[in-house]
Amino acid sequence: MFQKIKFFYLSIISILIGMRVTLKNMFVPRITLNYPIKKQSMKKKHRGMVDLIPPDCVICYQCIKICPVAALDLAHKQEVAADGKKVKEITKFTFNGELCCFCGLCEEICPTDAIYLSQMYEVSVFSHEDVLNIDLMDPKKYAHIDSAYSTPEKKPNKN
């Protein structure tokens, strides 16, 4: 009999404790975000889609050589200017988002911090072609994912 009363008492207490827990959680800030409208900011060192700051690139081909999956494609032409100096100019610099494994080696090897992995984490696109040949020279290269995004002047500080 005593056991039964104790059991009953403990059951009621545990229900009340549970109710208190849920009541407390009603006044806790929300954990989830209203996603498409508000977006979570990534960590500084987040490795997202590859981005390039074209004026900083010295066409050293280091990133092309180190890329383990050959996701980058670079071509350039050389011209002699009026004062006799050789001037290199990029003719094609594309990035294949389908192959990229987000290892960050291109960013590590780049001597001028021209190529880097941005914070762009939404990588889905509507058409297969949109992800195959992303033109890194275009500042609005990710306009189909986020219209507000454009390549910054300088590589963001990641430390």
Place this chain on the structure above:
Amino acid sequence: MADLGALFLQGSAVLGFIAVSAMYLVWLERKVSAVIQNRMGPMIVGWHGSLQTVADVVKLLLKENIVPTGVDKLAWWLAPFFVMVPPVMAFLCIPFGQKLIVNDLNVGILYIASVTSVCVLGIFMAGWGSNNKYSLLGGMRSAAQIISYEVPLLLSITLVVMHTGTLSMQGIVAAQAHGWFILKPGLALAFLVYLISATAEVNRVPFDIPEAESELGAGYHTEYTGMKFAIFFLSEYTNVFIVSSVAATLFLGGWQGPFLPPLVWFLLKVYGIIFFLMWVRWTLPRVRMDQMMAFAWKFLTPLALLNILVSGWALVK
């Protein structure tokens, strides 16, 4: 002719209120669950997702109406009407205010209790007619559950009737002019018994074994699609409103209260109780079938009877 017009107006007012109320109860349920689980809930359609249910209703109306093979046609088609009509009928004598009542029957509370217990018939018909073992199990469980919990529910209502000496809803409200019934010890216990049995009566967690998702799919409405499913949903939330408004009328003083208009007071009390039911739903786990039946017959019914005995003795002393 004028009577017919008034009847038509009252009927459409009640039906409109039921539809809007059930719609916003669904939204409220989703919001309360979201708040308890630290989520946002519906946010896209309308202000904080307030038009989400409208979108859902449009979706349900446009859905295909699938009739499974081998259903018992008559039972299967009639079941949604059997679950929807009783709660609508019960609105006849719910007092929203001094004059805001369709008809103040002199057997009001008895009428509500007897009419709403017809609901179980519809649920069992749905379970039987669906030609699905899970639906049948759900329907049978529901019948057992609702019939068992009807006993303590009616016993706790009996106590209120013993105190007031009237079955009329307005009479019960008038009897609480000098203090709500929940403030009297015997009736407070009756309120607790009523609330527990009412939760079971409307098949809500922790007594939602008729539709226990994890074991029965969705119980008696597994096979229903489109508007028929929506009618089951509508009836469920209308039933929640009915039991909460009966609780507010019987124990919390109905539409009475200072400063604010009666309608506001009534809706405040009703939605307060509904919020409490939702809070319980998103806190407690489901009980087992045998535990639930044992709780009804071995604990709740004796408790209600004992309560009547003690309070009745105090009344006639």
